[in-house]
Structure formats: C-alpha cells, structure tokens
Amino acid sequence: MKPFSAKVNFKDGVVKPYHSKTERKLSHMRNLFYETSIVEKILKEDDRIIYEAYEIRSLGQEGQLSWCTTIIYPGCIGKEYHMTKGHFHRKEGSAELYIGLQGRGYLILQTKEGQFSSTEIEPGIVIYVPPYWGHRVVNTSQEKLIIFAIYASDAGHDYELVEKKGFMNLVFQENDRPKFIKNPKYFL
Ligand code: S6P
Ligand code: ZN
Numbered sequence: 083m084k085p086f087s088a089k090v091n092f093k094d095g096v097v098k099p100y101h102s103k104t105e106r107k108l109s110h111m112r113n114l115f116y117e118t119s120i121v122e123k124i125l126k127e128d129d130r131i132i133y134e135a136y137e138i139r140s141l142g143q144e145g146q147l148s149w150c151t152t153i154i155y156p157g158c159i160g161k162e163y164h165m166t167k168g169h170f171h172r173k174e175g176s177a178e179l180y181i182g183l184q185g186r187g188y189l190i191l192q193t194k195e196g197q198f199s200s201t202e203i204e205p206g207i208v209i210y211v212p213p214y215w216g217h218r219v220v221n222t223s224q225e226k227l228i229i230f231a232i233y234a235s236d237a238g239h240d241y242e243l244v245e246k247k248g249f250m251n252l253v254f255q256e257n258d259r260p261k262f263i264k265n266p267k268y269f270l
Pocket of ligand 1 (some may be wrong): 109150151152166167168169178217218231233237238239
C-alpha cells in the first residue's frame with residue numbers, strides 16, 4: 083500500500099476525494115430519539131437529514147488507520163438535540179480520536195458496565211476515546227457541528243446495544259441551554 087492524502091475542508095467538513103459518504107436521516111434513527119411519537123409526527127412531513135459522514139478507509143487490517151468527518155445539522159427532535167446514532171467498536175479494545183472543527187456540542191461516552199462521561203466539543207478540542215467506551219456526538223449549537231475522527235480501520239461499528247438500550251443520559255434543550263437528563267428507558 084502506498085501513502086495517500088485527501089483534502090478536508092475544515093469549514094464545511096467535506097473531504098475530497100472520499101471512499102464513502104453516509105447520510106443519516108431521521109427515518110434511519112426512528113428508535114434512537116426519546117420521543118418516538120414526535121419522530122413519527124415529524125416524519126409525516128419531513129424526513130430531515132440529521133448528519134452526514136465522509137469516510138476515508140484504508141484496508142480493514144490490524145495496524146491500519148481510517149478517518150472521517152461528521153457533520154451534524156443543528157436542530158432538535160422535541161427537546162432532544164440532533165445527534166449521531168452512537169456505537170461501540172466491534173473490536174472493543176480499539177481507541178479513537180475526536181477533533182472539533184466547527185460548532186459546539188458534546189461527545190457523550192459510556193461503558194457497558196454503566197460508567198458515563200461527557201466532554202464539550204468546540205473547534206480545536208481533541209478528545210481521546212479510550213477502548214471499551216461507546217460514543218455519540220450531540221450538536222447543541224445553532225450551526226453545523228463538524229468533527230474529525232481517526233480510528234483503527236478494523237475497529238468496526240456495533241450499534242446493537244445503543245439501539246436496544248440507548249445512552250444513559252439524554253441531552254435536552256431547556257431554556258435554550260443543554261441539560262443532561264437521566265434516560266428513563268436505559269437499563270444496565
Ligand atoms: C467511527 C467514528 C465516526 C462515526 C461517525 C458517525 O469509529 O466514531 O466515524 O462512525 O461519527 O457516527 P455513528 O455513530 O453513526 O457511526
Ligand atoms: Zn467510533
């Protein structure tokens with residue numbers, strides 16, 4: 083394999099060239115937002131894009147790195163801010179680096195044993211996601227939240243647990259400010 087490069091636009095998060103672009107619409111996240119009745123109501127009129135990701139993959143082999151930008155559009159579903167689905171890595175011992183490029187929000191993290199952590203993201207903040215911590219990005223700003231992530235190419239995504247149990251805390255907008263609320267649907 084030879085060295086290669088791509089150009090990341092730090093203002094809009096677009097990567098050129100990229101290997102894959104993922105577009106996550108509200109309909110792809112039906113059961114991830116807390117207020118499912120509000121989701122269904124919005125979907126009758128508008129299947130909005132919640133986030134997009136541009137990925138540069140190298141071979142899915144041990145020792146290789148992949149990276150991506152993720153652009154989370156501003157907005158709320160009911161009181162809950164737009165966010166990514168969130169995942170654990172299939173190869174659970176795989177760490178990751180998150181770097182804030184634009185906008186503001188939180189990276190929320192949790193372990194399968196019930197530990198929870200959150201870190202604010204803003205341009206220039208670099209967050210280390212240790213092995214075994216599931217992670218989700220939440221946009222609490224009124225602009226696009228754009229992040230850059232670097233991870234092991236063979237880390238993989240495990241969405242199952244998050245789809246079943248959610249995250250321990252929800253990030254709600256209250257009086258125009260983010261507030262962390264215990265997720266009543268979460269169980270250990
Ligand atoms: C991969 C890394 C990111 C996310 C992306 C979308 O390990 O954490 O590239 O895949 O931000 O989030 P999600 O939760 O839908 O995969
Ligand atoms: Zn990850």
